[in-house]
Amino acid sequence: xxxxxxxxxxxxxxxxxxxxxxxxxxxxxxxxxxxxxxxxxxxxxxxxxxxxxxxxxxxxxxxxxxxxxxxxxxxxxxxxxxxxxxxxxxxxxxxxxxxxxxxxxxxxxxxxxxxxxxxxxxxxxxxxxxxxxxxxxxxxxxxxxxxxxxxxxxxxxxxxxxxxxxxxxxxxxxxxxxxxxxxxxxxxxxxxxxxxxxxxxxxxxxxxxxxxxxxxxxxxxxxxxxxxxxxxxxxxxxxxxxxxxxxxxxxxxxxxxxxxxxxxxxxxxxxxxxxxxxxxxxxxxxxxxxxxx
Amino acid sequence: xxxxxxxxxxxxxxxxxxxxxxxxxxxxxxxxxxxxxxxxxxxxxxxxxxxxxxxxxxxxxxxxxxxxxxxxxxxxxxxxxxxxxxxxxxxxxxxxxxxxxxxxxxxxxxxxxxxxxxxxxxxxxxxxxxxxxxxxxxxxxxxxxxxxxxxxxxxxxxxxxxxxxxxxxxxxxxxxxxxxxxxxxxxxxxxxxxxxxxxxxxxxxxxxxxxxxxxxxxxxxxxxxxxxxxxxxxxxxxxxxxxxxxxxxxxxxxxxxxxxxxxxxxxxxxxxxxxxxxxxxxxxxxxxxxxxxxxxxxxxxxxxxxxxxxxxxxxxxxxxxxxxxxxxxxxxxxxxxxxxxxxxxxxxxxxxxxxxxxxxxxxxxxxxxxxxxxxxxxxxxxxxxxxxxxxxxxxxxxxxxxxxxxxxxxxxxxxxxxxxxxxxxxxxxxxxxxxxxxxxxxxxxxxxxxxxxxxxxxxxxxxxxxxxxxxxxxxxxxxxxxxxxxxxx
Numbered sequence: 005x006x007x008x009x010x011x012x013x014x015x016x017x018x019x020x021x022x023x024x025x026x027x028x029x030x031x032x033x034x035x036x037x038x039x040x041x042x043x044x045x046x047x048x049x050x051x052x053x054x055x056x057x058x059x060x061x062x063x064x065x066x067x068x069x070x071x072x073x074x075x076x077x078x079x080x081x082x083x084x085x086x087x088x089x090x091x092x093x094x095x096x097x098x099x100x101x102x103x104x105x106x107x108x109x110x111x112x113x114x115x116x117x118x119x120x121x122x123x124x125x126x127x128x129x130x131x132x133x134x135x136x137x138x139x140x141x142x143x144x145x146x147x148x149x150x151x152x153x154x155x156x157x158x159x160x161x162x163x164x165x166x167x168x169x170x171x172x173x174x175x176x177x178x179x180x181x182x183x184x185x186x187x188x189x190x191x192x193x194x195x196x197x198x199x200x201x202x203x204x205x206x207x208x209x210x211x212x213x214x215x216x217x218x219x220x221x222x223x224x225x226x227x228x229x230x231x232x233x234x235x236x237x238x239x240x241x242x243x244x245x246x247x248x249x250x251x252x253x254x255x256x257x258x259x260x261x262x263x264x265x266x267x268x269x270x271x272x273x274x275x276x277x278x279x280x281x282x283x284x285x286x287x288x289x290x291x292x293x294x295x296x297x
Numbered sequence: 298x299x300x301x302x303x304x305x306x307x308x309x310x311x312x313x314x315x316x317x318x319x320x321x322x323x324x325x326x327x328x329x330x331x332x333x334x335x336x337x338x339x340x341x342x343x344x345x346x347x348x349x350x351x352x353x354x355x356x357x358x359x360x361x362x363x364x365x366x367x368x369x370x371x372x373x374x375x376x377x378x379x380x381x382x383x384x385x386x387x388x389x390x391x392x393x394x395x396x397x398x399x400x401x402x403x404x405x406x407x408x409x410x411x412x413x414x415x416x417x418x419x420x421x422x423x424x425x426x427x428x429x430x431x432x433x434x435x436x437x438x439x440x441x442x443x444x445x446x447x448x449x450x451x452x453x454x455x456x457x458x459x460x461x462x463x464x465x466x467x468x469x470x471x472x473x474x475x476x477x478x479x480x481x482x483x484x485x486x487x488x489x490x491x492x493x494x495x496x497x498x499x500x501x502x503x504x505x506x507x508x509x510x511x512x513x514x515x516x517x518x519x520x521x522x523x524x525x526x527x528x529x530x531x532x533x534x535x536x537x538x539x540x541x542x543x544x545x546x547x548x549x550x551x552x553x554x555x556x557x558x559x560x561x562x563x564x565x566x567x568x569x570x571x572x573x574x575x576x577x578x579x580x581x582x583x584x585x586x587x588x589x590x591x592x593x594x595x596x597x598x599x600x601x602x603x604x605x606x607x608x609x610x611x612x613x614x615x616x617x618x619x620x621x622x623x624x625x626x627x628x629x630x631x632x633x634x635x636x637x638x639x640x641x642x643x644x645x646x647x648x649x650x651x652x653x654x655x656x657x658x659x660x661x662x663x664x665x666x667x668x669x670x671x672x673x674x675x676x677x678x679x680x681x682x683x684x685x686x687x688x689x690x691x692x693x694x695x696x697x698x699x700x701x702x703x704x705x706x707x708x709x710x711x712x713x714x715x716x717x718x719x720x721x722x723x724x725x726x727x728x729x730x731x732x733x734x735x736x737x738x739x740x741x742x743x744x745x746x747x748x749x750x751x752x753x754x755x756x757x758x759x760x761x762x763x764x765x766x767x768x769x770x771x772x773x774x775x776x777x778x779x780x781x782x783x784x785x786x
Contacts, residue, residue: 019322032321032323033323035323036326036521036524038323111724114724117723118743121745138679139677139678139679139680139693141683148683150680150683150691150693151686152685152686153686247686247687248686249686292723292745294691294693294721294747295685
């Protein structure tokens with residue numbers, strides 16, 4: 005049992021506890037410190053009462069809440085809902101202005117532009133970035149939105165239209181167009197396709213092979229949509245061919261593949277999924293990614 | 298150090314605050330009621346308290362003209378506006394290193410002070426000491442000195458005891474509230490905040506701050522007192538690292554005092570020590586220790602025991618200084634009959650002093666050469682670069698121009714490093730080689746900038762690019778280096 009001894013060096017007494025001959029000096033804690041500890045323990049019990057805590061057989065104790073600070077039956081989801089409502093109220097002043105303004109007016113107003121760039125970035129990253137990449141960097145088959153080539157037009161109005169109704173989808177206003185399957189449907193023979201591919205590659209490097217066999221095939225079959233000089237036609241979404249920007253692969257192989265059996269991308273009509281304000285934010289954001297016309 | 302060991306051998310040292318009855322693991326806290334003393338150090342303490350409290354409460358009301366639109370409070374921490382104002386200085390959040398530097402200098406100054414003169418900070422300047430002293434003064438005025446206060450504590454509860462205790466606590470509350478309010482005045486326009494506090498128009502945060510600071514003041518200075526120094530404050534624990542045998546500390550000259558024994562009136566002091574064991578030094582001590590046990594953690598260096606002892610020495614026609622500021626080395630020298638040496642200049646004090654001077658000088662230099670413009674350039678990572686249809690390469694940047702002056706300023710932005718590079722500011726000029734940016738007073742101008750390098754102009758995948766900002770008129774130039782990305786070659 006505990007034998008309290010006096011330590012001759014320090015003059016303090018020991019606690020009386022002994023472990024394998026090791027004894028401990030009794031350096032007593034001030035009582036108030038202990039009281040503070042117990043007060044903290046008592047305080048913590050309050051959490052059981054205020055917040056949901058103890059499991060029961062078919063649920064849990066819901067918590068009585070704490071006045072206006074913590075609602076009764078508090079849940080993390082309920083807190084989030086409340087925060088979202090508060091956030092929406094905080095944004096209301098801006099969103100009502102966005103709602104009432106045209107995209108042109110938004111872009112001309114410095115404050116609205118800043119808001120649209122911030123809000124548009126978040127909406128873009130959530131909805132558009134999976135295909136077009138963060139910052140509109142683009143990917144194979146998904147156009148880069150930061151460069152200056154636009155399939156369907158790069159003006160604010162064009163961009164808003166494309167976001168609203170999308171490309172090649174079931175929406176009545178969707179942008180529609182298809183390139184004929186020149187090879188698969190037997191419109192052009194293999195040697196004709198090879199010739200026109202050679203010509204397109206020469207157009208892309210700004211040195212059209214005048215008088216070549218390909219030029220004739222091009223003028224007959226391609227120029228109606230892609231233009232005499234290969235500058236494309238935004239009315240029908242026909243890409244410009246007279247530069248180094250390719251949606252699919254460039255070079256002869258890529259052109260041959262596309263002419264033989266064209267690939268076509270499609271894009272949802274975002275007006276079916278997002279509200280008009282968000283579409284406006286997106287249009288302004290995309291227009292300002294660097295390539296807007 | 299020898300003298301200390303011999304003193305320890307005579308009487309085992311026990312920290313009185315740690316003494317326990319009957320082997321309990323928890324010690325009862327006994328309220329300490331020090332007896333008030335008169336003397337030089339007591340006078341200094343009154344002066345220190347007066348100057349510090351007046352400064353604390355008056356400083357927020359001092360004005361400093363910074364021109365229209367800027368706060369005119371000399372010392373102001375503007376949390377909402379993200380600015381710190383100190384006289385002619387206006388610190389932005391990213392310059393918080395000035396505060397770090399200041400705290401560093403303060404810490405090393407504390408070390409220097411301690412290594413020279415012991416815990417003078419604790420004894421004279423610390424807010425815990427100042428407010429505890431003030432609260433004790435209140436007790437003395439309402440109840441009386443040590444004996445009366447102890448008697449009142451022992452007395453059973455009565456109307457009189459209740460009244461006196463209530464008056465004391467009420468005055469403490471007023472002082473504490475003033476302390477808390479004084480704190481909040483540094484964070485807003487002092488006269489307005491003070492007015493709004495009393496009309497109930499201040500924010501919950503202000504009242505919360507008053508409650509926390511005032512509540513701490515009330516509890517710590519009113520009831521916790523020396524317990525703060527003994528159990529909460531880390532400084533008393535590491536003071537021994539700052540002290541050495543040449544530090545001047547509050548010391549009992551035991552070579553002169555021992556053997557102690559009570560003195561009869563008119564008796565000779567031949568063959569005995571000068572200490573008459575009157576315990577005046579013990580009852581005067583605000584932490585309740587016996588300085589005659591030598592240097593110990595409980596001593597906060599307030600020197601009230603020196604005043605107490607000097608009065609007793611005067612009465613007995615003995616020389617003053619039985620308890621005095623002295624070093625451990627000097628005490629040993631005096632005991633051996635050697636000449637005491639005061640060594641204020643020691644490696645330790647030289648190093649502390651040098652650090653204070655160097656860091657203080659660095660702060661002063663950096664403040665003197667502080668720039669009023671800063672440019673931060675963030676290179677857009679997605680897309681890293683874009684190839685345009687004409688073959689040129691474009692990179693996106695976010696350019697932030699920090700205008701740290703309270704006037705609208707116009708800067709001419711140019712890019713350097715790539716021949717023929719042009720840039721476009723979103724919402725501003727397009728495809729230009731230079732443009733003017735107007736930045737609002739005391740604000741950050743944020744611009745999305747697209748820089749385009751003509752086709753074939755890039756030699757490598759990464760080319761250094763600098764954004765150069767030249768202020769209109771005077772021509773202060775600020776550069777921010779960045780990179781221009783292009784395709785791999």
